[in-house]
Structures are given as C-alpha cells and as structure tokens.
Amino acid sequence: MRAVPIIALYALEEALRRRIFHVVLVLTALYLALYWLGADTAFEEVQQFGGELPVEEKELTGGTLFGLSMFGTLFLGAVLAAFLTLGAVRGDAERGLLQPLVVRPLGRSALLVGRLLGAAAVCVPYVFAVFTACALITRAAGDWWPDQFLRPGAELAAGVLVIAVLGLLGSVFLSATANGIAIFMVFGAGLVAGLLGQIGEALNSDTLQTVAERTSWALPFEALYQDALYRITSESRGFTGLAIQLGPFGGAQAAGSNLQLWVATYFVAALGLTLAAFSRKDL
Amino acid sequence: MPPALAVHDIAKRYGRIDALKGVDLTVEPGELVGLLGPNGAGKSTLVKIACGLIRASRGRAEICGSPAGSPAARAALGYLAELFRFPGWYSAEEVLRLHQRLAGSHGGQSERRELLDLVGLAEAHRVRVDAMSKGMQQRLGIAQALVGTPQVLLLDEPTSALDPAGRRTVRALLEELRRRNIGVLLNSHLLSEVELVCDRVVILSHGAVVAAGSPAELSRPRGVEIETDRGFKHFADAGRDEVPALVEQLVAEGHRIYGVHVLATSLEEEYLQAVGGDEA
Ligand SMILES: Nc1ncnc2c1ncn2[C@@H]1O[C@H](COP(=O)(O)OP(=O)(O)OP(=O)(O)O)[C@@H](O)[C@H]1O
Ligand SMILES: [Mg+2]
Numbered sequence: 001m002r003a004v005p006i007i008a009l010y011a012l013e014e015a016l017r018r019r020i021f022h023v024v025l026v027l028t029a030l031y032l033a034l035y036w037l038g039a040d041t042a043f044e045e046v047q048q049f050g051g052e053l054p055v056e057e058k059e060l061t062g063g064t065l066f067g068l069s070m071f072g073t074l075f076l077g078a079v080l081a082a083f084l085t086l087g088a089v090r091g092d093a094e095r096g097l098l099q100p101l102v103v104r105p106l107g108r109s110a111l112l113v114g115r116l117l118g119a120a121a122v123c124v125p126y127v128f129a130v131f132t133a134c135a136l137i138t139r140a141a142g143d144w145w146p147d148q149f150l151r152p153g154a155e156l157a158a159g160v161l162v163i164a165v166l167g168l169l170g171s172v173f174l175s176a177t178a179n180g181i182a183i184f185m186v187f188g189a190g191l192v193a194g195l196l197g198q199i200g201e202a203l204n205s206d207t208l209q210t211v212a213e214r215t216s217w218a219l220p221f222e223a224l225y226q227d228a229l230y231r232i233t234s235e236s237r238g239f240t241g242l243a244i245q246l247g248p249f250g251g252a253q254a255a256g257s258n259l260q261l262w263v264a265t266y267f268v269a270a271l272g273l274t275l276a277a278f279s280r281k282d283l
Numbered sequence: 284m285p286p287a288l289a290v291h292d293i294a295k296r297y298g299r300i301d302a303l304k305g306v307d308l309t310v311e312p313g314e315l316v317g318l319l320g321p322n323g324a325g326k327s328t329l330v331k332i333a334c335g336l337i338r339a340s341r342g343r344a345e346i347c348g349s350p351a352g353s354p355a356a357r358a359a360l361g362y363l364a365e366l367f368r369f370p371g372w373y374s375a376e377e378v379l380r381l382h383q384r385l386a387g388s389h390g391g392q393s394e395r396r397e398l399l400d401l402v403g404l405a406e407a408h409r410v411r412v413d414a415m416s417k418g419m420q421q422r423l424g425i426a427q428a429l430v431g432t433p434q435v436l437l438l439d440e441p442t443s444a445l446d447p448a449g450r451r452t453v454r455a456l457l458e459e460l461r462r463r464n465i466g467v468l469l470n471s472h473l474l475s476e477v478e479l480v481c482d483r484v485v486i487l488s489h490g491a492v493v494a495a496g497s498p499a500e501l502s503r504p505r506g507v508e509i510e511t512d513r514g515f516k517h518f519a520d521a522g523r524d525e526v527p528a529l530v531e532q533l534v535a536e537g538h539r540i541y542g543v544h545v546l547a548t549s550l551e552e553e554y555l556q557a558v559g560g561d562e563a
Contacts, residue, residue, distance in 0.1 A: 002387075003385060006381075006384045006385060010381060014370060014372075017372040018372070095368050096364060096366040096368040097367075097368050097370065099336060099362075099364045099367060100362070100364065100367055100369070100382070100427060101385065102335075102336060103334045103335065103336060103357055103360070103362045104357060104382065104385035104386055105354045105357040105358040105385075105386065105387070106385055107354075280338065282331075282337035282338065283336045283337065
C-alpha cells in the first residue's frame with residue numbers, strides 16, 4: 001500500500017492537467033453566473049406579490065432555488081467523477097497507459113485505491129465549493145440560508161463519490177466511451193426514480209412510490225440527494241415545508257439514520273467488487 | 284543463482300484461441316535471448332505472462348526464482364510493452380521520476396540523467412511526451428524499463444519505431460546490459476538485429492517453440508564459394524574443413540585465388556524454414 005499516495009498524486013495531477021478539468025471549471029463559472037441571475041430574478045418577482053400568498057415566499061423561493069442548484073451541483077460533480085474514473089482500467093489499458101504502472105511492484109489494489117483517492121481529492125472539494133457558492137449566491141440574492149449546511153453538502157459529496165466508485169467498477173469491464181454512457185444512464189435512472197417518486201406522491205400511488213424508493217436505495221446518490229434536499233428546509237413546517245417537499249427533481253425525502261450505514265456498505269462493496277474484478281483481469 | 288527468467292510448460296487460452304500451447308524457455312543472468320515468430324505467434328502473450336499482466340492457463344513462470352506477478356518478481360524486472368503510452372502532459376524527466384517512485388528507486392536525478400543519456404534523450408528531458416515523436420517515446424520507454432536497475436528486462440519490440448542510429452544505440456545498450464549481468468528477453472521482427480546481438484534465439488510459431496539455439500547453431504552450412512581469376516566456383520557439399528584442400532587443388536590447377544567464403548544459411552532463412560516459409 002506504499003504506492004497508494006504515489007498513484008493518488010499521479011491521478012490528482014492527471015485530473016488537474018487534463019483539459020477536461022478546465023472545461024468543467026468554465027462550465028461551473030457559467031453555471032454559477034446563470035444561477036445568480038436566476039436567483040436574483042426569482043426573488044425580485046416574488047417580492048412583487050408582496051405577502052398575498054399564505055406561505056412565506058422567502059422560504060419557498062430560497063428552498064426551491066437552492067434545491068435546484070443542488071441538482072446542478074450533483075450533476076457537475078457527477079460529470080467530474082465520471083471523467084476521472086471512466087477510463088481507469090480498460091480505457092487506460094487499451095491506450096497502453098496502464099501496463100507500465102501495473103508491472104511495477106505495487107499491488108493492483110493500491111493502483112485502484114490510489115486512483116479513487118485522487119478522484120475524491122478533486123471531486124469532494126469541488127462539490128463543497130460549488131455548494132457553498134450557491135448558498136452564498138442565494139443569501140446575496142434573497143437573504144436565505146439553508147436550515148442545515150454541512151450535512152447536505154457532505155451528502156452531495158458522498159453521492160458524487162458513489163458515482164466515482166461506480167465509474168471505477170464500470171471501467172474494469174467497459175471501454176471508456178461505453179463506460180461513460182453507462183455512468184450517465186445510471187445517473188439518469190436515479191433521477192427518473194426521483195421523478196417517479198414525486199409523481200407517485202402526487203397521484204397517491206403506492207406502487208410508484210415503492211419503485212422509486214427501491215431504486216433510490218439501489219442508486220444511493222439519489223437517496224443522498226433527496227435526504228440533502230430534505231435537510232435544507234428541515235426546520236420549515238406547515239405549508240411551506242410541504243410545498244418544498246414537492247420540489248423539483250425528486251422530492252425531498254428524509255432517509256433516516258440507516259442511509260449513512262447503507263451508503264458506506266454500498267461503497268465498500270462496490271470497491272471490493274472492483275478490486276476483485278481487476279485483480280484477475282488480463283491486461 | 285536462479286535463472287533470470289524461467290518458463291515451464293506455459294499455456295494460454297483466449298476463449299477458443301490457443302495463444303500458447305506449452306512453452307519452455309529460460310534466460311540466464313547476463314544472457315540475451317531473442318524471441319522470434321510471425322504475427323500472432325504468442326510472443327507478446329508470453330512476455331505479458333512473465334510480467335504478471337495476464338494469467339497463464341497452465342504452467343509456471345518465474346523471475347529470478349519468484350513466481351511471475353509476485354511483488355518480488357515485479358521488483359526484479361523492467362518491461363517495455365509493445366503498445367504503451369505515457370501521460371502526454373508529463374515531461375521525460377517526470378515520467379522517469381514517477382517510475383522511480385513506483386519502483387522504489389533512490390537513484391534520484393543522477394539516475395534519470397544517466398538513463399536519458401543512455402537512450403539519447405539527454406537534450407529532451409524537459410520535452411513533454413505529447414510533443415515527442417514515436418521514436419522519442421520509444422527511447423523514453425526503454426529508459427523507463429531500466430529504472431531501478433532491474434535484473435531482468437523484457438522488451439517487446441523495443442526498436443520498431445527507431446531510426447538506424449537509435450537501433451544502434453539500443454544494440455550498444457543491450458551489450459552493456461549483458462556486461463552488467465542482466466538477463467534480457469527481446470521480442471523482435473528485425474532478424475538482422477537479433478542475429479547481431481542475441482546469444483540465443485527462440486522461434487515461436489502458433490504458440491509453440493519450433494526452433495531454439497544460438498544464431499550460429501541454427502544456421503546450416505551451404506557450401507564454399509571461391510573467387511578465382513576465372514570467376515566464382517561453388518562447392519555445395521564442402522565445409523570449412525575442406526577449404527585448405529580445395530585451395531591447394533585450385534592453385535595446383537593454375538588458378539589464382541582472390542577470395543574464399545564459407546557459406547551458411549542466414550537467420551532469416553532458418554526462421555522462414557522453421558515457421559513454414561510463405562506464412563511468415
Ligand atoms: N486479449 C486477447 N483476446 C483474445 N485473443 C488474443 C488476445 N490477445 C492476443 N490474442 C491472440 O493470441 C494470439 C497471440 O497473440 P500475441 O499478441 O501474443 O502475438 P505476437 O506473437 O506478439 O504477435 P505480433 O508479432 O503481431 O506482436 C493471437 O492469435 C491473438 O489473436
Ligand atoms: Mg506482439
């Protein structure tokens with residue numbers, strides 16, 4: 001395991017020196033600018049109704065906007081995690097990048113764990129930075145701040161790590177392009193599950209809600225996202241709370257305390273599967 | 284001292300393809316062995332098994348007495364893959380530094396400079412891999428394989444992209460390695476090159492060894508040719524031992540002798556015969 005930090009550093013350097021990272025930074029800047037514009041406009045519009053609605057406009061607008069921004073943050077984080085892991089094994093082996101490293105006296109596990117750490121070292125600070133920037137923008141635009149801050153941010157970061165480990169797992173079996181497509185299909189499936197849950201809730205359909213719930217546990221970045229969504233307005237009660245729970249892209253769902261345990265188990269199992277598959281792979 | 288590389292009865296199946304069908308091969312320390320064979324013969328497969336990159340379906344491979352793929356085996360070997368690439372954003376120096384770290388080499392900058400010098404990249408140590416020609420990358424690949432002074436070197440077509448001067452540099456390098464008692468297995472299609480440097484040659488065809496021996500052992504006599512004032516005379520059945528008698532006889536017959544050549548088959552002819560002629 002002496003090699004883990006060497007590979008992590010290598011992966012980090014790779015991430016920062018690749019063009020994709022610069023593309024993500026530019027996209028992020030654009031996204032934040034758009035979000036600022038949107039938040040500013042939304043708060044201004046709501047202010048014009050001036051207390052006609054029975055809900056507290058600030059709470060509803062702030063919660064909805066920030067919930068939307070969290071989806072954007074999760075999405076950008078997922079893009080980054082996917083790009084950092086999608087070619088880690090087969091993609092790199094096909095290009096001949098992997099073999100010179102694998103024949104060195106470091107375990108194959110160390111190589112993958114190092115890569116994952118490298119990806120985490122980029123993705124986690126990134127998610128926190130974007131999440132914080134969005135919260136600050138929402139505060140500047142409408143003087144709104146989430147009920148909980150650190151925990152939802154950590155949940156989004158954990159969601160992105162789940163995507164990173166799934167990307168790594170896929171990279172053992174699929175070439176880079178195929179794996180990229182697979183990661184985004186899995187990501188999309190999570191979102192669809194969230195939407196189904198919302199529709200199920202609106203229609204009062206137990207079947208839809210069950211399907212949605214099972215899927216969001218099978219793809220726990222979705223459960224993490226829903227729990228994070230719940231937490232940003234966890235203290236608002238009454239009609240405001242309800243209205244926000246019906247918010248965009250998968251309603252806020254409190255996941256309960258089992259979520260952490262489940263995500264940790266899921267992560268370790270996916271990593272274990274990846275290491276086992278890689279250890280017996282012909283390169 | 285255990286052999287640098289010992290391969291016993293190695294077989295490898297890919298689905299329904301038998302890439303290797305029970306190959307035995309040894310490389311002693313300080314020995315330079317050329318591995319020849321047509322495309323698809325199984326040369327790269329054999330080398331990858333020795334590196335621990337792929338798992339054999341049957342048989343045993345050892346590097347300096349340790350099972351192939353084990354940390355001890357990998358610590359003892361240097362490998363240049365047939366198809367390899369280094370990260371485009373690294374400079375030559377950075378590539379070597381990464382491999383020094385991974386190999387646990389404490390050679391530092393002096394080792395890096397020495398290796399780059401050895402492969403003729405001294406001037407290019409700051410050039411990024413992206414900006415290197417294929418041949419420069421191959422030179423860097425050879426330098427990378429030498430990081431950490433390995434005891435065994437497995438080179439899969441190390442000179443395929445090199446210019447004639449580069450090939451000559453590599454030949455000199457291989458001879459230097461032999462002096463340092465490093466065992467080398469060299470995959471190549473360049474028979475003239477293999478003939479020049481290798482102590483022993485193993486010819487693989489369809490996953491099996493079809494011929495092995497020193498280049499001299501592999502070649503067969505093809506008669507004697509004598510240049511006289513009345514043109515060339517060819518004695519098809521004669522060998523080196525008959526030369527004095529032949530010359531005496533010709534002189535006695537009044538010929539003037541300008542040159543004598545003992546003819547032997549080239550490695551290329553032997554190779555083509557061993558692998559079945561036109562197929563190669
Ligand atoms: N990953 C793989 N999957 C399936 N078959 C493979 C794989 N790699 C190699 N083979 C097959 O194994 C056989 C030996 O291939 P190998 O690459 O060892 O040949 P080689 O002697 O190195 O050829 P070349 O001179 O072209 O480099 C070939 O028939 C090839 O098609
Ligand atoms: Mg080959």
